[in-house]
Amino acid sequence: MSAQSDERDGIAAPAAPHPAAGDTAETERELGSRAPAFIKASKPLHLSWQVGVFAVGLAVVAAGIAMLVLPGPGWLVIFGGMAIWATEFVWAQLVLRWTRRKVAEAAQKALxxxxxxxxxxxxxxxxxxxxxxxxxxxxxxxxxxxxxxxx
Structure with a gap:
């Protein structure tokens, strides 16, 4: 079940506690769609928004895959496409969080x-x-x- 369906059903998701002002831990963004409120308000408009975001993200990821064998920053473009998908899809947000965590661990290990x-x-x-x-x-x-x- 997504965060959107909870909002539509009138069930409020529990709020995440806010970190203290002196807390240096990285705060994670809330999962779910980042579409404007007027787009989320209409189900057909939101679905078409998601299709558009998916198509643009797919084009960018496909270009990145092509750049793996052609000249260009392939992996950078692939992660850019994943970031586009992460603006709308929870699965992409989770993949980016995992990737970010692994990169931070590798950087710490390298140091x-x-x-x-x-x-x-x-x-x-x-x-x-x-x-x-x-x-x-x-x-x-x-x-x-x-x-x-x-x-």
Whole structure:
């Protein structure tokens, strides 16, 4: 059951407690449609609004999927399409909340000194291996520039 149907049935959803002024915890937005009140008031108008939001979001997500193989910021555009859907659909709001939470966790984990030290060590080891492979290749085959190749 959605928040909209609760409002239409006359059942008030319990209000979320407001955080204290000094509370630094991130407050989550209320789930449900963010359409203007005059659109929510008419069921046919609200349904057509939802269809329009879905179509625009689908077009943006499809463009993002195309950009995964074509030049362009594919994932950024896909998340933009999800944000468009999240203005109207609860499932998209929940997906974005989950994604935001996972990104914040990954950022915190990346800032952990032990993880940073491990990543630096792995990067240095990888660069040393690549440098050794390049050195072996150059020693074995030499450097032949494209404009100096004899045909």
């Amino acid at each position: 952990d000194p032990e993880v940073r030290r491990r990543n630096i060590i792995l990067t240095v080891v990888g660069l040393v291996i690549i440098a050794a492979l390049v050195a072996v290749y150059l020693w074995r085959f030499g450097l032949s520039l494209p404009w100096n190749v004899d045909e």
